[in-house]
Amino acid sequence: xxxxxxxxxxxxxxxxxxxxxxxxxxxxxxxxxxxxxxxxxxxxxxxxxxxxxxxxxxxxxxxxxxxxxxxxxxxxxxxxxxxxxxxxxxxxxxxxxxxxxxxxxxxxxxxxxxxxxxxxxxxxxxxxxxxxxxxxxxxxxxxxxxxxxxxxxxxxxxxxxxxxxxxxxxxxxxxxxxxxxxxxxxxxxxxxxxxxxxxxxxxxxxxxxxxxxxxxxxxxxxxxxxxxxxxxxxxxxxxxxxxxxxxxxxxxxxxxxxxxxxxxxxxxxxxxxxxxxxxxxxxxxxxxxxxxxxxxxxxxxxxxxx
Numbered sequence: 001x002x003x004x005x006x007x008x009x010x011x012x013x014x015x016x017x018x019x020x021x022x023x024x025x026x027x028x029x030x031x032x033x034x035x036x037x038x039x040x041x042x043x044x045x046x047x048x049x050x051x052x053x054x055x056x057x058x059x060x061x062x063x064x065x066x067x068x069x070x071x072x073x074x075x076x077x078x079x080x081x082x083x084x085x086x087x088x089x090x091x092x093x094x095x096x097x098x099x100x101x102x103x104x105x106x107x108x109x110x111x112x113x114x115x116x117x118x119x120x121x122x123x124x125x126x127x128x129x130x131x132x133x134x135x136x137x138x139x140x141x142x143x144x145x146x147x148x149x150x151x152x153x154x155x156x157x158x159x160x161x162x163x164x165x166x167x168x169x170x171x172x173x174x175x176x177x178x179x180x181x182x183x184x185x186x187x188x189x190x191x192x193x194x195x196x197x198x199x200x201x202x203x204x205x206x207x208x209x210x211x212x213x214x215x216x217x218x219x220x221x222x223x224x225x226x227x228x229x230x231x232x233x234x235x236x237x238x239x240x241x242x243x244x245x246x247x248x249x250x251x252x253x254x255x256x257x258x259x260x261x262x263x264x265x266x267x268x269x270x271x272x273x274x275x276x277x278x279x280x281x282x283x284x285x286x287x288x289x290x291x292x293x294x295x296x297x298x299x300x301x302x303x304x305x306x
Contacts, residue, residue: 006302007045008036009053019174020194021145022221023076026099026123026294027054030074033295045069050302052097060085066092072305075099077218078106087111095305097121097298100219100240119301122243123221124291130230130282131205137267137274140169141207141231143200143222144214146182146191151213151236153181157257158213158264159188165268169211172203204229209267209277212236215254220244227284232277234263248284249277 008031014024031038036052042065045051053062055075063085065071074097079086090096090107095117098104104118144150152171159169171189175182182191195203210226212235223233223244233249235241242251252259266273 003299004050006034006036007039007049007051008034009039009042009045009051009057011054011056012040017196018176018194019145022123022219023054023056025221026076027074029124029291030295030298033291034298042069042071050306052298052302055079055086058083058086058089060088062089063092066094070094070306072097072302075103075107077216078103078110080110093117095119095301097301098218099123100243102240102243103218117305119297119304121294121297121301122289123219123224124294125221125224125228125288126290128201128225128228129205130285131207133208133231133278135271136166137208138167139206139208140167140211140264141203141209141226142169142171142189142211142213143173143225144171144212145173145177146171146175146185147178148181149215151215151255152185152189154213154215154236154255154257154260155211156185156188158260160186161258161261162264162268165265167264167268170203170207172200204231207231208274209234209264210249211260211264212241213254213260214238214241217241223248224288227281228288230278230282230285232267232274232281234260234267236260246284246287248281 010027014027051069051071053073055073071093072095073093076099098120104120107113146152169189171191172195174194210231210233214236217239219240226233227248236254237251238254250263252263
């Protein structure tokens with residue numbers, strides 16, 4: 001039996017190379033995998049159509065649209081107190097697809113949603129060649145928009161405690177979202193701005209360790225992107241990062257520069273520690289799954305939520 005088409009409502013500019021994000025990548029891979037009909041507003045979706053809406057687009061008006069459409073909300077990042085209408089939208093929708101188990105648990109606890117109507121489809125990752133790494137492990141990498149949420153200031157403060165050691169740290173991500181914040185950073189993280197996919201792949205290949213000092217993450221796709229290359233990860237223990245990491249690195253408390261510095265110092269000074277974390281990353285690499293699995297999970301979720 002032929003499935004009815006899926007209408008996917010996404011933010012404008014999801015393919016904008018100047019503002020790459022995990023959510024945009026997820027939406028694009030999902031749209032392509034589902035052969036979805038794309039929209040940037042529910043207003044152009046026909047009545048009663050099966051419609052998957054990126055949760056970043058939720059507004060109070062979507063409550064009424066839940067009567068007109070078979071509407072499912074894709075939640076990358078719960079908006080919480082910043083969007084007091086979000087709970088009403090999610091309760092009115094036919095269902096919710098969350099991008100991590102952590103996100104699902106948060107939605108159930110904070111919004112009281114029906115567990116049977118909240119399903120999970122974790123991001124996939126593309127296969128990639130193993131990064132060769134260097135014996136000393138001095139090349140550190142952070143990937144993500146340069147914002148307070150991504151904890152670049154926490155990373156900079158941690159690196160300030162390592163000035164007695166030799167290392168280089170690059171930060172790859174948009175500088176335009178919080179330019180005033182980016183201007184406050186002290187230069188210890190060399191900010192490149194966003195890179196093309198080819199440039200980013202080359203940067204991963206030159207790196208020894210991914211460092212993620214985020215204050216919040218619902219999953220952390222850059223973690224699995226690094227692990228797909230056998231790169232170990234040191235990351236804040238927030239949100240769904242533990243799910244993404246899966247033993248392929250080390251978690252540290254969020255907003256704790258000394259704790260982050262201690263782990264980085266161990267990495268930079270202890271040959272055995274580097275070997276241990278590289279072996280853990282290599283093992284985790286073999287367990288990662290691709291975007292085809294994500295698409296299948298979403299298809300299965302939509303069948304349940306029809």
